[in-house]
Amino acid sequence: MRYLLSAPHMSGKEQEYIKEVFKSNFIAPLGEFVDKFEDSIKQYTKSKNALALNSGTAALHLALRVSGVKEGDIVLASSFTFIASVAPIRYLKAKPVFIDCDETYGIDPSLLKKAINESEKKPKALILTHLYGNSAKMKEIINLCKENDIVLIEDAAEALGSFYDKKSLGTFGTFGVYSFNGNKIITTSGGGMLVSDDEKALQKARFYSTQAREKCLHYEHLDYGYNYRLSNVLGAIGVAQMEILEERVKKKRQIYEWYKEFLDGYLNFFDELANSRSNRWLSTATIDFSEKDLFKFEKKEYASAVDVKINPKIQKIIKDLKDNDIESRPMWKAMHLQKVFEGELAYLNSNSQGFFENGICLPSSTVMQKDDVKLVSEIIIKSIG
Known part of the structure; x- marks a missing residue:
């Protein structure tokens, strides 16, 4: 599968x-x-x-x-x-x-x-x-x-x-x-x-x-x-x-909770904002990047195609998952890091770069069952070593 x-x-x-x-x-x-x-x-x-x-x-x-x-x-x-x-x-x-x-x-x-x-x-x-x-x-x-x-x-x-x-x-x-x-x-x-x-x-x-x-x-x-x-x-x-939107939201949220259960201590998951409900469209997590790493600095600068590098651990997880016919990908690369917007004004605190370098989007299709999430998680744990 x-x-x-x-x-x-x-x-x-x-x-x-x-x-x-x-x-x-x-x-x-x-x-x-x-x-x-x-x-x-x-x-x-x-x-x-x-x-x-x-x-x-x-x-x-x-x-x-x-x-x-x-x-x-x-x-x-x-x-x-x-x-x-x-x-x-x-x-x-x-x-x-x-x-x-x-x-x-x-x-x-x-x-x-x-x-x-x-x-x-x-x-x-x-x-x-x-x-x-x-x-x-x-x-x-x-x-x-x-x-x-x-x-x-x-x-x-x-x-x-x-x-x-x-x-x-x-x-x-x-x-x-x-x-x-x-x-x-x-x-x-x-x-x-x-x-x-x-x-x-x-x-x-x-x-x-x-x-x-x-x-x-x-x-x-x-x-x-x-x-x-x-x-x-x-x-x-x-x-x-x-007609089935609420069913899909319920399942997406369940998948997210399964990942947290299986990957606790291996990846970092960020809670939804208080007084909110996320549909958890994609289950996302980070490695070597948690709340203590947020808000390193605040600055104003101009957008440029900075040579940001994805964490080798994330690259390895994505490769190992792909080798098992499992799709995953890094989080979005921020717009101020894109060549097409070079020179545009940006107000930065390093967070989006941190999420891109250290974040991963996990398979979150609503046909997945708990055993599927467990399988994906076991490959990730083995990849991390």
Whole structure:
């Protein structure tokens, strides 16, 4: 058996709903199941509005554009993230300012405050990533955004099913974004969702997502838009997947606890933030890096492609797992360490570099059973020696 990092896991209802789509011949664009998918997201997250799109990246792009971000504007962003979280800043020719993380993997509020206070002009927006399904310190971050009139955009691509203070991640900011890529906690094979309580803003995003076509008999355009909407076929898959979301969250959390049970004393696991629930999309851990290693320093510098090296112990674990047909990988390499963002301003505390050098993402597919996790753990223990 091959163990994947986070494999798709169908509910069994997907083909039934897809069959309905084909029977109606309403394959695309849009359709009944896209509406149902949006409704299911609204019901689950308690967001007032939802817009189904072809990717989470498209949702972030629309959120920035509707927020009024233009060329030269400053957009604050998580550095410890996947590039899709921040690439849309470049689409609009705005300037990213990267903020390092704390023990939640989310933005460090003290560095965020420093970045805002030292900014050459008022930042327009903040893209906050909830990494691996974990909640950032929302109370402090929300207050800073409100005090400084900064649009908060939550990248909750990995965090559907995660909560802070009993409220869905992705629903605290003006906009929230979810992803349904093949490896996410639920999947439509590819797709995303933009949510907001601001109906006017969401309608503007909807307008841009369908080529900015005016309400005329013919195709009239006063502005440009994009072909960003989700198909009815994928909407049908999404409806079926939403029906078992809570089951998937429960299983992901169980897998995480099994790893902690088997690997205690070998790897370091970071607890979820108090008053939150992580969906534990991926089980992550570190070696030679624990809470005592956090916050070594705070500094402001410019992003550069630093030659950071992954801990040889992590490299060996990944190789040994691969030799046994088990997928794993390092944690994300922070954006301020990427060549593509060289020269951009960054506020750092060394945490994201520490997580990258010493962290590992463990196989977390929801088909795994306790014996599977035990097998993976035994290989890791043997690899560590």
